[in-house]
Amino acid sequence: MTNILLVDDEPALIAVLEPVLGAEGYSVAVASGGVPALRMAEDIRPDVVLLDLGLPDIDGKDVIRALRATSEVPIIVISARHQEGEKIAALDHGADDYVNKPFEIGELMARIRAAIRRSSSLKNTPTTYRSGPLEIDFQARRVSLAGDVVKLSPKEYDLLRTLALSAGQVVTHKRLLAVGWGSDTADSQYLRVYIGLLRQKIEEDPSDPRLLATEPGVGYRLASAS
Amino acid sequence: MTTGRPNPLIGFLTARLHLDRAGLLRTAIVLTLSAMAAFAVHPLGEVASALVFVLGITVAGALSGLASALIAALAAFLIYNFYLTEPALTFRIATGGDLAPLVVFNLCALVSGVLAGQLKDHALAARSSNLQLNSLLALSQELQSAARPSDVVVTVERAVHRILGARATLFQADEDGLRCLSPLPCEARWHDFANGIAHAPQVSGDSPLIGRRLELANAPVTVLVLEPLRPGKIKPAFIDAVANMVALTLERAALSEQITERRAVARAEKLKSALLASVSHDFRTPLTAISASASSLIAYGEKLDAETSARLLRGVVDECERLNRYTANLLEMSRMEAGGIAQPLQILGAAEMAGAALHRIRPRAGGRQVTLHAPDPDLPVAANPALFELVLLNILDNAILYSDEGARVEIAISAEDGACRIDIADSGQGIPEHALQRVFERFYRAGRPDTTGRGSGLGLAIAKGFVEALGGTIHATIPGLDGRGTRITIRLPLAEAMQA
Numbered sequence: 001m002t003n004i005l006l007v008d009d010e011p012a013l014i015a016v017l018e019p020v021l022g023a024e025g026y027s028v029a030v031a032s033g034g035v036p037a038l039r040m041a042e043d044i045r046p047d048v049v050l051l052d053l054g055l056p057d058i059d060g061k062d063v064i065r066a067l068r069a070t071s072e073v074p075i076i077v078i079s080a081r082h083q084e085g086e087k088i089a090a091l092d093h094g095a096d097d098y099v100n101k102p103f104e105i106g107e108l109m110a111r112i113r114a115a116i117r118r119s120s121s122l123k124n125t126p127t128t129y130r131s132g133p134l135e136i137d138f139q140a141r142r143v144s145l146a147g148d149v150v151k152l153s154p155k156e157y158d159l160l161r162t163l164a165l166s167a168g169q170v171v172t173h174k175r176l177l178a179v180g181w182g183s184d185t186a187d188s189q190y191l192r193v194y195i196g197l198l199r200q201k202i203e204e205d206p207s208d209p210r211l212l213a214t215e216p217g218v219g220y221r222l223a224s225a226s
Numbered sequence: 227m228t229t230g231r232p233n234p235l236i237g238f239l240t241a242r243l244h245l246d247r248a249g250l251l252r253t254a255i256v257l258t259l260s261a262m263a264a265f266a267v268h269p270l271g272e273v274a275s276a277l278v279f280v281l282g283i284t285v286a287g288a289l290s291g292l293a294s295a296l297i298a299a300l301a302a303f304l305i306y307n308f309y310l311t312e313p314a315l316t317f318r319i320a321t322g323g324d325l326a327p328l329v330v331f332n333l334c335a336l337v338s339g340v341l342a343g344q345l346k347d348h349a350l351a352a353r354s355s356n357l358q359l360n361s362l363l364a365l366s367q368e369l370q371s372a373a374r375p376s377d378v379v380v381t382v383e384r385a386v387h388r389i390l391g392a393r394a395t396l397f398q399a400d401e402d403g404l405r406c407l408s409p410l411p412c413e414a415r416w417h418d419f420a421n422g423i424a425h426a427p428q429v430s431g432d433s434p435l436i437g438r439r440l441e442l443a444n445a446p447v448t449v450l451v452l453e454p455l456r457p458g459k460i461k462p463a464f465i466d467a468v469a470n471m472v473a474l475t476l477e478r479a480a481l482s483e484q485i486t487e488r489r490a491v492a493r494a495e496k497l498k499s500a501l502l503a504s505v506s507h508d509f510r511t512p513l514t515a516i517s518a519s520a521s522s523l524i525a526y527g528e529k530l531d532a533e534t535s536a537r538l539l540r541g542v543v544d545e546c547e548r549l550n551r552y553t554a555n556l557l558e559m560s561r562m563e564a565g566g567i568a569q570p571l572q573i574l575g576a577a578e579m580a581g582a583a584l585h586r587i588r589p590r591a592g593g594r595q596v597t598l599h600a601p602d603p604d605l606p607v608a609a610n611p612a613l614f615e616l617v618l619l620n621i622l623d624n625a626i627l628y629s630d631e632g633a634r635v636e637i638a639i640s641a642e643d644g645a646c647r648i649d650i651a652d653s654g655q656g657i658p659e660h661a662l663q664r665v666f667e668r669f670y671r672a673g674r675p676d677t678t679g680r681g682s683g684l685g686l687a688i689a690k691g692f693v694e695a696l697g698g699t700i701h702a703t704i705p706g707l708d709g710r711g712t713r714i715t716i717r718l719p720l721a722e723a724m725q726a
Contacts, residue, residue: 011592012515012548015541019534020522080510102514104521 002116005046006030007037007063008078009056017050020105026112034058038066046073048115050108051095053079053086060086061093068094072122074115078103084217088172091218097169098218114168114224121165129164131223134202134211136164143202150201155180159194160202160222163212168224170215195220249290250297256286257298261305268310275310276331283335287342291350295339303332358464364389365468369475378479379407382450382472390468392436392454396476399424399447420449436460438469442477497563500669501556508552512545519545544590551623554616555684559668562691573721574611576646577603580637583618593631596622600639605646606721609696617692620685621650621714625706629654634707645698646720651706651713662702666690686714693718 004026021028029044031037034055053060077098079087087098097111129136133146143150162179163171174184199206213221260282264275279302287295307317368385372378379396386394395408397420404420406412423437424447440448450469454460519538577600584598625635629652638649664670669683693700698718706713
């Protein structure tokens with residue numbers, strides 16, 4: 001059974017998430033602050049941590065740092081849209097993904113599933129990715145769309161591979177810049193151009209992307225493997 | 227001002243040689259007396275008579291100024307030469323030996339007269355400029371009191387009338403030309419004169435009116451017009467000084483108004499951004515709970531048991547209620563900021579209001595024990611019912627937010643010295659002592675960084691605004707109940723006491 005540690009101090013939100021996650025078949029433990037969360041993470045070894053950034057006791061980023069010191073557990077940050085900077089900092093500190101408040105339960109569930117899939121793929125790296133018409137063979141470095149081979153430059157391939165290995169999860173600008181240009185401080189204008197090129201090659205309608213979604217201000221997200 | 231003064235020497239003389247009737251009379255008397263004395267001492271020798279004349283001229287100068295001294299010197303010379311030098315009764319001089327004392331006498335007389343006259347003139351000038359300075363000082367002090375541009379005109383009119391004895395007003399240009407700024411109607415001749423000054427500042431003419439165009443930065447053409455009540459009393463340089471002072475007053479008032487406006491704008495901006503931050507923060511959580519609950523019911527409805535479904539629905543209703551209250555708080559805060567208080571006022575039973583608030587808060591109280599203690603159920607207060615309820619709910623909600631399950635919350639209502647006293651006490655987390663005053667400030671959340679607090683930080687600020695607008699008081703004290711928690715005490719005037 002998958003254990004989820006929910007770190008939140010909003011009774012209203014806990015009252016919703018606890019029973020609904022339970023009904024989905026997850027086992028839920030609730031911590032109402034960062035300090036109890038760290039203690040409980042030691043005890044129950046959760047498979048996923050849902051972390052609200054606005055905690056009463058300690059900064060959410062410190063919780064992430066402390067968790068990362070001992071484990072690779074997927075961390076999904078729950079944040080408000082106005083906490084843009086907080087959210088990016090949380091991702092930089094090692095959070096895996098985020099949902100914006102207010103969210104629909106389906107969105108949160110998809111994030112949880114993607115996080116679990118990714119964390120299990122860390123143990124044995126997948127050899128292929130497939131979502132709709134898009135197929136990637138990581139060993140052969142081969143990308144095809146509905147069976148036809150797509151020619152990608154090495155940089156385009158590296159970016160797509162990084163996105164595919166975290167399929168369903170957000171990948172930050174910083175990480176993509178590090179992969180493509182070897183420096184996470186490179187101009188994100190380059191990144192936009194390359195994402196545009198990728199979309200030209202893999203999307204049916206590049207102006208209405210179905211596979212490669214933009215997370216405004218944060219990064220990009222490739223659709224979950226199907 | 228240097229109008230019509232091409233030659234400084236002529237100017238000096240015109241200014242110095244002015245002699246009025248009284249001065250002339252004084253000179254004549256002094257001259258007569260010195261002539262009599264000179265004749266009296268003549269037997270002692272011509273030199274004695276001459277010295278007496280020198281004394282007379284000096285006195286004349288000292289009494290009536292330079293002009294008087296010169297007249298006296300000329301007259302003395304003629305009298306001395308005609309009557310007292312040989313040959314007498316002629317202007318002729320007998321010998322060269324007679325000429326020398328005459329010349330020396332005249333020089334002495336002239337010099338001492340000039341000196342005495344100048345001294346006198348200087349004293350007079352000093353006194354007059356002292357008077358002018360005093361007037362300017364008094365005027366400046368009075369003008370200081372004009373804080374706003376609209377006050378300046380009235381203040382100038384009043385001050386100039388009182389201190390300078392002149393009628394005055396200001397004209398300022400707008401789209402239709404010069405407009406009289408006075409609250410009283412302006413005469414047409416004033417208006418015409420002001421127009422003349424506005425177009426040609428040097429024009430003076432023979433009008434009894436005096437005008438100056440004011441040197442103002444960033445302001446339309448402005449003209450000061452004066453009419454002395456006693457003609458010819460005010461000097462041009464003095465008018466210039468007055469005009470400068472009025473210009474300074476106008477500029478100062480305009481600046482001070484600008485500063486006040488900027489401050490008000492900055493304050494409104496600050497409040498607006500705080501309100502926006504509050505909206506984005508406080509609305510997000512209830513919205514998230516509602517969105518998550520509703521989408522769960524849609525997506526997993528059949529997987530959830532009846533009790534969970536009912537709880538989610540209950541949660542949606544509760545959070546809607548919370549949003550509703552936040553909205554009401556924001557509206558009230560904006561209204562209070564605009565200086566108003568919700569109307570109309572009604573006579574309300576305090577205990578009844580508390581009962582209603584209790585009824586509404588109870589579903590959200592969880593395992594907390596909320597009780598009402600009102601021995602006198604009929605204490606009437608005059609208030610707006612919606613706002614009164616909002617205030618009670620805000621305080622009760624704080625008591626619930628900042629306490630754990632099982633805590634006690636108690637409302638007590640009693641009469642105290644003609645006031646209705648409402649105590650809302652809890653056995654929750656309490657407020658640090660240093661924050662007891664500050665909890666009534668907007669957006670202050672005791673002991674919590676601003677971004678993570680659960681309340682909006684508006685509830686108690688609105689309670690304070692409400693209570694104080696009704697002439698009451700509100701205080702926070704610790705402890706509340708059972709030696710811990712918070713106690714909020716409100717005192718509102720009883721409705722009868724207000725009518726009495």
